[in-house]
Amino acid sequence: MLIKQKSKLSWQMLLHLIALIIFSGVASAVTPNPMTWETPPYANGAFIISMKATTASDPSGVEYYFTCTSGGGHDSGWQDSPLYEDRILKPDTTYTYTVKARDKSASPTETAASIAKSATTHYSEFAGPVVGYIPGYRPISSSLDYQSLTHINLMALGADASGNLLDYTNHSELPVYVTNAHANNVKVYVTIVGSYNDLVQNPTPFANFISQLTQFCLDNDFDGVDIDWEEPYGLSSQGRENYSLLVQALDEALSPYDLGLTIAGSMWYYDINPWALKHLDWINVMAYDMGKPDHSTFQDALDALAFWEDYGVSRHKLVLGVPFYGYGTDGNQYTYAQIYDWYQPGPDVDSIDGYYFNGIDTIKQKTDYAFTNSYGGMMIWEVGQDKLNHPASLLAPLSETAKQYGVPDPSMPSKQVAYWSMDETTGTTAQDGSGNGLDGIVTNTSFDIASVPGAFGTAMQFDGTDDHIAVLNTPLLNPRNAITVSAWIKADTWQTDSWNGSIVSKAEWSGDSGGYVLRCGGNGRLSFALAVNGWPEALTDSVMSTGTWYHVAGTYDGSSIRVYINGSEVASTPQSGSIALSTSPLNIGRGAYANSRTFDGAIDEVRIYNYALDSKGIQTLFQGGHAEHPHPYDGQTDVLEKASLQWVSPDIAVRHDVYLGTNQTAVELADRYSPEYKGDVQESIYYLPLMDQTEYFWRIDEVFADESVVTGTVWHFTTDFSCLRGHWEMEETSGAVADDASGCMNDGSVTNTTYDIASVPGKIGKALQFDGFDDYINVPDNSCLNPTEELTVSAWIRADTWQANHWQGGIVSKWDGDMEGYTLSCGDDGRLSFALAIDSTWAEAITDPIMSTGSWYHVAGVYDGSTIKVYINGFESASTGKTGFFDPGANSLNIGRSYNNTRIFDGAIDDVRIYSRALNKTEITDLWHQSLLLFKMDPLNKPGIFAGLAYNGSLSGDIINIEDTYLAFSKISGPAWLTVGADGGLSGTPTLDDLGLNSFTVRVVNDSSGYFDNTILNITVGVPGDFDFDGDVDLSDLNTFAAEYLNAVTYTESAGHVVMEAEHFTTNTPGSGSMAGSDWVPFDENESSDGFMQALPDQSRSIDVQIDQKSPQLRYRIDFETAGEYYIWVKAKAADIASDSIHYGLDGVCASSGASSALRVLRDGSFNWISQKGSGERPKITVETAGVHNFDLWMREDGATLDRVLLTTDVNYDPTISGEPAESALTDLIADLNNDGTVDLLDFSILARHWLYSQEI
Known part of the structure; x- marks a missing residue:
């Protein structure tokens, strides 16, 4: 009989079963019930769909038959395993399957087929090429198997010290190579060999070489250039720069002629800077010559590919190289054809009698691995060693395997x-x-x-x-x-x-x-x-x-x-x-x-x-090339905060202009100079920040190669974040409360640990580390955590170990052991499960073991009322159909465990979310992708600049580089005067033609993942002296200069921390009270380590309420990047034993009054760091909005000597423990008109003369 799991049989049942077998003479038949899925079909890359039937049992044995009912996949035939992989499928295609089972008795009985389940293979951007290298010394062979290749790399050229080409072939034969290849739709690249280190450093010969090489390709009809510059064991930093400059220069010279550029590289020859990788079409990975006799094993190939991926190269740019030769124990090289003639090794043999090589099966295995795992293609060194139509041919099985995965027409890319x-x-x-x-x-x-x-x-x-x-x-x-x-x-x-x-x-x-x-x-x-x-x-x-x-x-x-x-x-x-x-x-x-x-x-x-x-x-x-199929769909009313704009573009469009705003007419009429213009993108996706309960209008204009534009339809959507019922960001660094950022007030209690102990770097900012023993977060039951129709639970996880069973590693769970609730869990070597109590039974979707310890994964479980789905890193990995009454229960919710400490997660958890509706695949992908967004703000507003003055800045401080990987910046659009460097540096000199607001679209790309983010950068350009940037130089600029810039040192807060040197004040206002007993005293650099200012003189009385012009005041101008509460520390000493307190405030408003609420200064006659009010509480200010603010200190009584002032958002920071903090950065001020490094009356005089002159005119 068919049993889902082996059950315990009573002795009566066992005797009855034996009797049936003995007296019937046949095994019992499989009950003809429908078969079920344990793991429904799911995509395993672009070419494979995997699945698993529910394990069945029968005394005679059981076998399974998987049928592809639509999509054009393959049936399994009868097989013993409940697992099936349908391979060699088409990318981005939906396939549907059923499964049935039967026993193995003499008269087998089949089950009915299971319910049909579908899965869609992943999109594959690239399939191919198959590249064959030919050394320049090899004579032309008419027997070369062109039909098995897409590209030939002919090693033909070098260069002398003057940049003149050196021909390493019989030049007269080049046209024959190219003609034969093109006649067979094969592209030909010329490979340059040797070292170019010295040449690159000499501009004139270098330019000559680039020019000659480009012209050589055009004259001889080559399709591109390949670089084989191999330097043993790494170049110097200058050498790496030279290699990269060569790549960049060649790309810029070749791309206007649609000529390609590739390089050959191995784990030993990788001397190229990450920023130059974007200039390459692909890298031919030399996964051979690994310094041992078995020089190119399958594991060597995996290691070589992994090396380049770790270096930041996308898979589709990695073309896996295989050797058509081997080595003997004598150290000499022999072709596979030679070894075959001697020994006739079988296809599964990779070594024989002291010779090591890649046999037919290994070549096929490597090729299959490259294409099924979405690598760029295959490369051969060298193809001239192969024997056409011979049992020893390795090219034939390689090509046959590659063509199963849709290697494209080699004549040219589809375009x-x-x-x-x-x-x-x-x-x-x-x-x-x-x-x-x-x-x-x-x-x-x-x-x-x-x-x-x-x-x-x-x-x-x-x-x-x-x-x-x-x-x-x-x-x-x-x-x-x-x-x-x-x-x-x-x-x-x-x-x-x-x-x-x-x-x-x-x-x-x-x-x-x-x-x-x-x-x-x-x-x-x-x-x-x-x-x-x-x-x-x-x-x-x-x-x-x-x-x-x-x-x-x-x-x-x-x-x-x-x-x-x-x-x-x-x-x-x-x-x-x-x-x-x-x-x-x-x-x-x-x-x-x-x-x-x-x-x-x-x-x-x-x-x-x-x-x-x-x-x-x-x-x-x-239709004229309009963008179509918008996401969010037109009129959608429940768009989430983590949303992206997506659309389908005509394939002839070269880029897409994005317009977004809250006014329909403004979006309809907007052009590239309107605030609704958000920049142009090459991909049909745009990430953006959104506000809740807001209607947005947007359109996409398609731009074509000739710069013609097709204006798009205006679509609209409305945001509604209310379905976010719980959001635990894990950003706390102290205490035991996990704040709920959803607004539903579902704060959790951190149990058996605290953020002080367990806060660790997360996928997004910080995360909480769970010990796998008894750490967890408990969130009390709340009706908003109990949706009954639809549900989404998501989180980022990084496991340290896996529990033995998939249901034991509780990530998010609302279950107390009864048949109610829901749980997202993991275990069993990396399986993910989402289970819900439906009709008093547990229904779940569960993946195969596809996650690893030590890596971050975005995981999500979704229930839409009929299907349970689980997602890993944005991809649907398993699903189970189930309808019925979903009972969320009335239990508390746990993060990091299920209902007890036997079902607990060991590792870090970040950004936990619960939604009261089923998020679709695009929304899940948005959660995954947008966790990796980079720009802090959109738009970015930089300080104004005067026309004619050089501008220098940087975008590095405006970035959140979550993955700590290489980032590449570029300017997408905007006035020509500003240059955006690949490292985020900003430079340029605006002219009077650039006066007014200058808006730039800037992009940053994470080279390791390909994720990108755009922002609008705004810089206002004014005429010299126009300090208020109103377009005129007038008396108001004199006032602005005097008030804002004269001696106006500005500090920059960074990461919630700013340290000010006492004497670097913006202004110091003397007291004018009737009982003022002393005046300002200049600072003495010798009294404290960094100098001090006796800045607050004796008042001879208490001033409990600060009054302008009555109490001496110090003002510090600070550019706050971070809003929030700042705790105040001062390094100071009292002027005498009676001096003890200072008032403080923000933007001229005193934070408090009275001795108990003023900042205390110690009376022991020496400098001390202190952060205490007269009441014993901590002094602090609240910065409600980021930007420039004035921090003020007023003397309350008797005088004090200041050395430093520190503001920090970290309540636990203590300079007496952490050590003496460094002074924060001081901004360069545009008011230094004579460029002498200070802002003083000389600059004021220059401005005044400029204004007076303009009045005479």
Whole structure:
């Protein structure tokens, strides 16, 4: 019988079972009930879906059959294991499965199939390439297996000291290499070898080398450059810089010609700075020659890839290298083909008789690993060692494995190869907006004559006689396996035959033996014909009229020719094969023959792609390229605080302008100079901070290669954070209360530990460490923690150890042992579970062991009323269908354990959240991603700067670098005068043309993860002397200067801490009380270690209430980055035994009055740090808003001598324990007009003269 788990059998049941077996002669059959899932299907990367059936038992044994019912996956066949992995699937595709079981008796009985469950493979951005290196000394071989490669790297060039190229090949043979490769749709890169350390440091030879190398590629039709600069065991820091500068210079020289750039690197040769990695298309990882006979094991490959990932390189940029050679114990190198000829080793053999190599199975294993784990592709050293059509061939099994994962057409990346907008109004050049430089020559007319209103902007009018545009032949215009040609047309007349009115034609001059043509005629028929085993075509009926604009397109995908009119497919023809090569020019407005097959009318927006757009892509072209499918969806009313804007963009867009605001009209009318403009992005996603209970309006404008813009639809959504019922940030550093930041007042009690002991660095700021023994947080029951329809629980966790069972490691639990509540838990070597009490039973979704100790994971459990799901790092990892009554119970909620100390978590927990609704996948991903956002604020407002003065600043203090990884800054948009360095440095000199508010869009990218964040940076530029930045230099600037800048030292608070030297005050105001007994005394640098100021003279009376101009006052100007409570410490001594207290306050307001509330100064005659009021309480001020404030001290009585003043948000900070604190940073003031390092009356005089002069004018 089928049993979910083995049950304990009574002796009566056991005897009955034995009797059945003996007397029936057969094993009992499996009960024909539906099979169930233990782990429903889930994506394991881009090419694998894993699943597990509920384990069954039967005396005769049980076997399982997994069926893929949709998506095109694979059935398992009958198998003994309840586990199944469906492999070699398509990325970003949904597959659906069922499972059934049967016993193994002579007459087996099958269960019914389980309920169907679906999973979607992950998106894979890149599949390929397969790169083969060929050394320059190897002769050209016609037997090279081009069909198994996408790229060849020919090691051909070096350089001399003057930067002249050194050719390491037979130069005359280079064209043969390139021609043979291109004829087989294989790209060829030239590899430069040797060291370039000295060359890079000499500007003239270096520039000569870059220029010659670029021209060499263009002259010889190479597709890119590969760098093989190997320096043993690391370069110096200067050497690393030189390597990086070489990479940067080559990228900048090659990219305008669409030429690629790669390098070869290993664990030993990695001398490139992280900032330069962005200039590379990929890295060919030399996972061989590891300094031992078995020089390239599978583990060596894993180690090499992990090394580069740890260095900050994304997986899709890592191409795994394998050797086609081995080593003998004699230390010599032998090809695999040689070893095979000697020993004929089996495919699973990697060593024989003292020779070590990669056999066929290891090559396949490495290839499979690279593609299933989303690495960039495969590389071979060296491909000339392989034997074509031979049992010893390693390239054949490598290629066969790679092609299972969709290695792309090697001829060129899938892209738009040409785009003529026809928006010119003068001249005879039709500019190509694709960036490929395929400009066309207007013949027999000009834009001055023939430019007319178009479908978008302007179009070109063709007279039907001899007007046309000619584009020279190039390989880019000869895709062999797939193509799309599209245009907007408005015909004045139709040619008699459908094949006579050529819109776009690249047909061969002689005999029409190659190419393609999009054409029309025959009273409105559309045709797309290609030279594929003849000239097959897709041809419509007469469906178009003259005088009307139509969007027309033809596609070929290798199996069918299709034509589209106004976004809809109207005809198709089955066809397979490659498109025959055409060497003729491409013509717009006529056919291949002079003045024949011409088009009479207007043509606009001509585009060519080297792949077949699907129906959705054609529809996007027809609609004009609008952004679609917004998230949040249009009109959504429950958008969360951790939200992102997402949308679907046309693939032809090169970037996207983001507009956001709270006024619909303002967003509709906004342009790039409006405050609603938030910058442009390359990805279809934008992260942003949101306010609660606010309606937002937003739009996305799509920007194309020619800088044309399609204005987007204005969408709207409303925020509502009320479904956040609990949010424990774990940011406390002391005490035993876990504050609830949701506003629902669900504070928790930290039990058996405190934040003082267990606060540790977290994923977001700080976290709480749980000891796995008895530490936990208890939150009393509250109705807002008891949703009954939908629920989401999430947290960041880092486990130190796993409990033995998945249900024992309680992360968040609202369960006391009864059949009620919910629990998010983990254990059993990294399994995650979310369980809920539904219909008085526990239902759960549980993953396989996919988490590791010591690593941070974002985990979440979601219940939407019908399905329980668990997510790890934004990806759905398991799900279980379950409906019924969900009982949240009335128990307290625990963080760090379940209902007792046997179900407890060992590790750190951060940012725990509970929502009263089911968050969708995008919202879960937002929680994961936005934990990694970087900019503290948006917008960032920097201090003003005067035109003509050099500006220097930095963005480093505006960043939260949670992962402590390499960050790269860049300016996306804004006035040209400001430069943003990769390290966040700001520099530049504005001119009078830049007066007013200057707004810049700045991006920071986490190179290790690829996450990015944008912010608006605002800097106001004023004329010199305009200190209030109102546009004029007038008397108000004299007043502003005197009040704000004269002797105005400004301190910068950082991380809740600011230390002021007493004598560095902003202003000191003498007392004018009638009983003032003394005046200011200058500071004496010898009395204390850092100098002091006897700054508060004897008043000869008590002043319990501060009165302006009565009590001597010191003022310190402070730029607070952090709002909050600041505790006050002073290092001071009393002037005599009667002196004991000082008043304090913020922005001129005294914090308190009376002796008990004033700050106490010790009377022992020496300097001491003290933080105490007369009442014994701690003195403190509250800074309600960040920004510049004035901190004030007033003498209450009898005089005091000050050395230092310290303000800190850390209640536990004690300078007597921590040691003497350093003075905080002083800002550079723009009021230093004569640049002598001080702000004084000389600067005031300069300003006054400037103002007086302006009045005379």
